[in-house]
Amino acid sequence: MAQTLVTEPFPISRIANRYLIFDVNIISHIRREHNICGVLIGTIPNLSQQNVFLGIPMQLMPEETRLLVEHGHAYIVEDADAHKTGFMEMSREDRLAFLRQMDKQGVEMALDAKRRAADKQEKVLKEKGLERKIQEKNLRRTDITPNPATGETSVGPSDEKSLSDSMPPSPTVGSARGQKVAPYFITPTTSHPPLPTPPLSPAAELPKVPHTYPLFRHLQSKGYFSTPGLRFGCHYTAYPGDPLRFHSHFLATGLDWDEEFELLDIVGGGRLGTGVKKAYLIGGEDPEAKASGKEDGSDPVRAFSIEWAGL
Amino acid sequence: MDIETARREHLKPAVSPSPLQSLLQDSTLPSTTHPGVLTLAFQIQHNLQYQHSWTGLRLHTHSPLTNAPFPRPLLSGLPPHRLYVHPDEQIELLKEAERKRKASKKEGGGNDVLKIEPEPEREWILPTRLSEKWTLGRLSEIFDGIGLVPPDAETARQEEDGQVNPWRTTKRIVLAAADSDSTVVYYIVHDGVVKPRQN
Numbered sequence: 487m488a489q490t491l492v493t494e495p496f497p498i499s500r501i502a503n504r505y506l507i508f509d510v511n512i513i514s515h516i517r518r519e520h521n522i523c524g525v526l527i528g529t530i531p532n533l534s535q536q537n538v539f540l541g542i543p544m545q546l547m548p549e550e551t552r553l554l555v556e557h558g559h560a561y562i563v564e565d566a567d568a569h570k571t572g573f574m575e576m577s578r579e580d581r582l583a584f585l586r587q588m589d590k591q592g593v594e595m596a597l598d599a600k601r602r603a604a605d606k607q608e609k610v611l612k613e614k615g616l617e618r619k620i621q622e623k624n625l626r627r628t629d630i631t632p633n634p635a636t637g638e639t640s641v642g643p644s645d646e647k648s649l650s651d652s653m654p655p656s657p658t659v660g661s662a663r664g665q666k667v668a669p670y671f672i673t674p675t676t677s678h679p680p681l682p683t684p685p686l687s688p689a690a691e692l693p694k695v696p697h698t699y700p701l702f703r704h705l706q707s708k709g710y711f712s713t714p715g716l717r718f719g720c721h722y723t724a725y726p727g728d729p730l731r732f733h734s735h736f737l738a739t740g741l742d743w744d745e746e747f748e749l750l751d752i753v754g755g756g757r758l759g760t761g762v763k764k765a766y767l768i769g770g771e772d773p774e775a776k777a778s779g780k781e782d783g784s785d786p787v788r789a790f791s792i793e794w795a796g797l
Numbered sequence: 798m799d800i801e802t803a804r805r806e807h808l809k810p811a812v813s814p815s816p817l818q819s820l821l822q823d824s825t826l827p828s829t830t831h832p833g834v835l836t837l838a839f840q841i842q843h844n845l846q847y848q849h850s851w852t853g854l855r856l857h858t859h860s861p862l863t864n865a866p867f868p869r870p871l872l873s874g875l876p877p878h879r880l881y882v883h884p885d886e887q888i889e890l891l892k893e894a895e896r897k898r899k900a901s902k903k904e905g906g907g908n909d910v911l912k913i914e915p916e917p918e919r920e921w922i923l924p925t926r927l928s929e930k931w932t933l934g935r936l937s938e939i940f941d942g943i944g945l946v947p948p949d950a951e952t953a954r955q956e957e958d959g960q961v962n963p964w965r966t967t968k969r970i971v972l973a974a975a976d977s978d979s980t981v982v983y984y985i986v987h988d989g990v991v992k993p994r995q996n
Contacts, residue, residue: 708990726992735992746930749974753927756984765993770933788937791991795880795971795983797849 495558497684498551499543499565505551505693506543506565508678513544520559521711522550523729547714548693549702555692562693563684572681584680592669600667698722698740700771704787705738712738718758724767736767736791743770752792760794767791834869834924841924841973842872844981850877853919853949860942868938871970872922873947879915880971881985884994886964890915918962919947921970923986928977940968940988967991 492515499506507513507524516522524544530536546554554560611619674680695702698721705712705724712722713729715737724736737759741747747768755766769789776786816839838856845851854874859866882890890913921943925931945968946961968988975981 705990710990736990741933743934744932746932749925749927749929749931749972752931752972752984753974753982759993763993763995765987765991767990768933772934772937788933788988789990790933790936790940791987791989791993792972793881793985793987793993795985797880797983 495561495686497563498546498554498560499568500562500693501565505546505548505562507546508543508676510542513542516554516559517728520554520557521706521709522546522554523711523713524550525714547702548695549699549712551693552695552699553703553706561686568681568684569677572677572684576680580680584674587679588672588674589669592672593667595670595672596667599670696721696740697742700787701738701740701767701769701789704769704785704789705736707785710735715739718762718764720755720766723764734764736765738767738769738789741768741770743772745770756792756794759792765791765793831869837926837975838870838872838924840975840979841922841981842874844973844975845872845874845922851875852877855947857947861948862942862944865942867942868935869924871939871943872924872973873919874922875919876917879917880920881918881969882915882994883964884992886915886962887913887994889964918965919949921947921968923970923972925972925974926976927974927982936986937988939970943968943970 492509492511496509496512496515499508506527507516513524516524524546526540526542527545528541528543551560551562555562611617702712702722705722709726711725711727711729713725713734715722717723718737720737720739722736722738722740723734724738725732725734737755739751739755752766752768755768759766767789769787772786772788775784775788842854842856846854851874854872857867857871857873894913923939945965969991970986970988972984972986973981974984
């Protein structure tokens with residue numbers, strides 16, 4: 487796979503308190519470089535019940551977003567505001583350029599469809615043993631193509647003409663075969679383009695994270711991949727490498743330093759973890775170590791791994 | 798008074814003193830230790846000794862590192878078999894066993910079985926009741942007081958233990974949780990992020 491360069495910091499869209507990424511290059515970049523998997527949540531719009539293989543956008547946990555922002559890899563963009571200001575304040579030139587771009591795409595698509603139809607026809611004729619017909623057709627075609635003077639054979643000029651205004655393109659664009667082809671009307675499905683990448687706003691506050699964030703950060707700093715842990719009744723499932731390559735090692739539950747927990751939870755978690763070849767992990771941030779560790783930069787998080795003793 | 802003591806010396810004790818009585822007379826135990834947690838420790842000790850065949854069980858009321866009193870008494874003991882093998886150590890042991898097996902096959906021995914029997918190691922045991930509530934803070938207090946390997950009762954063995962298992966790099970403790978119906982469950986708690994065994 488060709489590695490596409492992602493420039494950091496990259497934007498993370500905040501929509502209705504969800505942190506979303508719409509760029510597939512960024513998605514693969516953070517997975518490769520920052521051990522962050524996120525959860526793909528996109529379905530096919532008209533087949534939304536098809537939820538086995540989901541696509542972009544990718545939703546990030548607030549913890550993942552916070553980590554990326556804290557380390558300066560990403561920044562948050564209020565997507566609703568960015569759209570409002572972006573489209574309201576778009577200049578006429580930009581708008582026209584975009585419309586022209588859309589028209590060009592429409593023509594290309596129409597031509598492409600026509601070409602494909604012709605190919606299909608050719609194939610079917612060949613299968614039926616009617617090659618002579620194809621040759622006749624080709625002869626006719628070669629008669630037409632060396633005739634650029636008619637102006638109808640080339641696409642470029644008439645295309646440009648139709649786009650000199652912001653009106654929808656007139657359906658008089660000629661095809662390479664001298665036949666008229668109506669350009670397709672494209673409904674734009676992305677907003678980048680036409681919108682430029684939103685600028686970095688340093689004033690944006692960090693995402694609010696649950697109290698289990700220190701444990702998440704601790705596991706990430708040790709190179710673990712963390713995914714949401716609801717399936718195992720914990721906060722995170724931690725993988726020693728990419729979840730596609732490794733089994734998870736830990737069922738992690740984050741706690742406050744003085745938060746009381748039942749021993750029955752330890753027994754239950756430990757037993758469940760051992761049953762699925764994992765360890766149950768509890769951990770949290772020591773406020774004292776945090777205060778004293780600010781200078782030497784040591785990690786104030788303490789974690790304990792629990793396994794069934796087998797007695 | 799004199800007659801009384803003289804009489805006592807002549808008489809054989811009808812019954813040996815009850816465990817409770819001897820416990821109360823045991824001056825080595827600190828008076829600060831709550832009798833409840835002490836009883837719990839004895840209960841776990843009994844369970845390990847007679848139901849799981851542990852040996853060399855010892856009660857620790859003070860930290861061997863700092864000599865400060867533990868928040869509650871801990872136990873240490875030797876299990877009949879190795880209780881915990883780190884997955885990396887297990888791989889090493891399997892390789893070693895495979896090498897030995899190949900060697901014995903070359904010599905004509907029909908021993909085809911992979912035999913891995915690591916030496917048992919002394920473990921720390923933390924006695925708890927299931928009804929208790931714990932916090933990370935209290936748990937790390939316990940861990941801060943213990944060393945990697947519990948000290949042995951006989952100092953002679955200490956030197957033998959000088960070559961400690963190089964794979965034992967993180968502190969671990971066996972958490973013993975006793976329920977009110979006297980069921981005891983045991984869980985190994987590691988200090989830090991330690992990858993799980995692949996049972």
